[in-house]
Amino acid sequence: MKKSxxxxxxxxxxxxxxxxxxYDxxxxxxxxxYLTEYFDLSDALKGWVVGSALLGCFVGAIIAGPLSIKIGRKKSLIISAIFFTVSAYGSGLPELFPQTVSMLVVFRIIGGLGIGVASMNAPMYIAEIAPSNIRGRMVTYYQLAIVIGFFVVFLATYFIGNDLTVAENIEFGWRRMFWSELIPSFLFLILLFIVPKSPRWLALKGKxxxxxxxxxxxxxDDLAAEEMVNIQKSLNETNDGAxxxxxxxxxxxIIAIGxxxxxxxQFTGINAVLYYGADIFEKALGFGKEDVLAQQILLAFVNLVFTFVAMFTVDKFGRKPLxxxxxxxxxxxxxxxxxTLQQENVGVLSLIGVLIFIASFALSMGPVVWVLLSxxxxxxxxxxxxxxxxxxxWAANYVVSQSFPVVMGSEVNNSAPWNGSLPYYIFIAFILIIVFVTYKFIPETKGKSLEEIEGFWK
Structure with a gap:
């Protein structure tokens, strides 16, 4: 029990x-x-403010590899926690320090660095520690935490925004939304000091x-000794430092497939829905400004529930079936x-379509990709x-976040026969490619040790 x-x-x-x-x-x-109104942002500039953090994510993910080799998974995560904290405060700088679009972008990029480092190191760290029979579920905790982060932040922004007038939200409410991230970022930073280092990283370093x-x-003792023999056998062939x-x-x-x-x-369109959900609910689905944050909570709740479903089925059914x-x-x-968009019959069926998409992503590509990559x-x-x-x-995420509002606002998309539906048909084409790639190239890794999985590629 203590071990579990x-x-x-x-x-x-x-x-x-x-x-x-x-959360970030x-x-x-x-x-x-609201900050779009505060800064009077154009569609292109709004895409830059929203997508700028993804540049930091991209750079953070690139440096995460050599960083994790050099100082380890644990210390890399500590660095990411510091980035999150700085970004949360700086993105909502008080009026004492005149906030500009450029400064906001800088702090969003810093937050992106934290995400990039954490998104590579956290699932890898979990996979390198977890026993093979429950590794899928353990790594899925990472995706569960992501959607909990979305759910919690949507609740936070809803209650912050709902407690203020529209004018107050435009003036300073959005700053408070950014500052709410300081609570989980401090907690993450403190708790990281109590977890051990990755045993596989320690073995790589000769410890x-x-x-x-x-x-x-x-x-x-028995299983640990057996696993240690397999790790050493794998590393004797070569290692991260060789x-x-x-x-x-x-x-x-192998790298290309992963x-x-x-x-x-990202080309499923998940982050177009998550990042621009408020716009989708208002413009495409016809909800009023007072309803969009509440609709976001519904979206996040569905995401959360079906991630739980994935967590309890990924080790039972396997990665590919999901x-x-x-x-x-x-x-x-x-x-x-x-x-429904094409027929200009937007309503409940349209919302159901969005929720079916979110539920299906949360059941599959959300958690399973992180499990497989780790x-x-x-x-x-x-x-x-x-x-x-x-x-x-993260580069793909940036492309989607930058292009989605442009495509949504384009004349082609907003005229017949598309009537606002074009981006979703583009995403469907990429989802069909996922089915092919999964069938042709992705191994089933359920129940296998990391060292056993290596044998698939030999």
Missing amino acids: VFLLLIAAVSALGGLLFG TGVINGAQF EKEALAVLQKING KVSYFSKGILA TVLSVLQ LYIGSIGMIIGFLLLGV EMFPNKIRSVAMSVAVAAQ
Whole structure:
């Protein structure tokens, strides 16, 4: 019992990085509705303010690989917690310090650095500690934390915004929304000091005794000894610190598969819905300004519930079945939204379509991609390969966040036959590609140790 509690504590603390991921990316959703009015932003400039953090995410993910090799997963997460804290305060600078669009962008980029570092290190850290039979569920805690972050921030922005008049929200309410992130960021920073270092990183650095001690605390003496033998066998071939030919045919193929899967997660359109949910509810679905934040809570609640479903099925059904089921659901959801938009019959069915999409994503591409990325790469290349895949994901996220408001506002999209539906049909095309890539290239990793998964690529 003590071992399971200890393991759960480790996963919960590291998954707080996911909560801040969700909180930091979600807070802009409620805040941008008012800061757009405060700064009188054009569609293009609004896209820049919203998407600027993603540049930080991209850079953060790139530096996360060498950073995690050099100082370890745990210390990398501590650095990310500091970035989150600085960003939360700076994004809502009080009127004593005249806030400008440029300053806001700078602090959003700093927050993005925190997300980039955490999004690569947190799931990898959990995967390197968790026993193989529950690893999928443990890594899914990270995605659960992300959606909890979205849910909590939507509640926070709703209650902050609902307690103020529209004029007050435009003047200073959005600042308070950013500052609300200071609570989880401080908590994350403090709790990180009580978790152990990754046993596989310790082994990479030649600290076998420390690595074995961590494994014993988690798995018990017998299983820890067996796992340590497998880790050493894997690392004896080569390790993160050795010279590895990343452009060799075999290794490049593994990295490419993981990177494509990571990018496709964003091309489902999930963050277009999450970042611009307020705009979608107001413009596409016809809700009034007073209702949009409440609708965001409904969206986040569905996301949360179906992430729980994924958490309890990913180790039972496997990774690939969830990807297939979720892809079908996402297509149905966007078809329902797209057809109602085309027929100019926007209403309850349109909202149901959005919620079906969110539920299907939360069941599949949301958690399963993070599980696969954290476990599919061999020990010798895991840090660098995951860094590349996560950086590519943030680059794709940036492309979607920048292009979505432009496409939504385009003349082609707002005239017949599309009538506002074009972006959702584009997303459907990418979801069909996910089905193909999953069938053709993605291994089933359920129940296998990280070292056993390496054998799939040999």
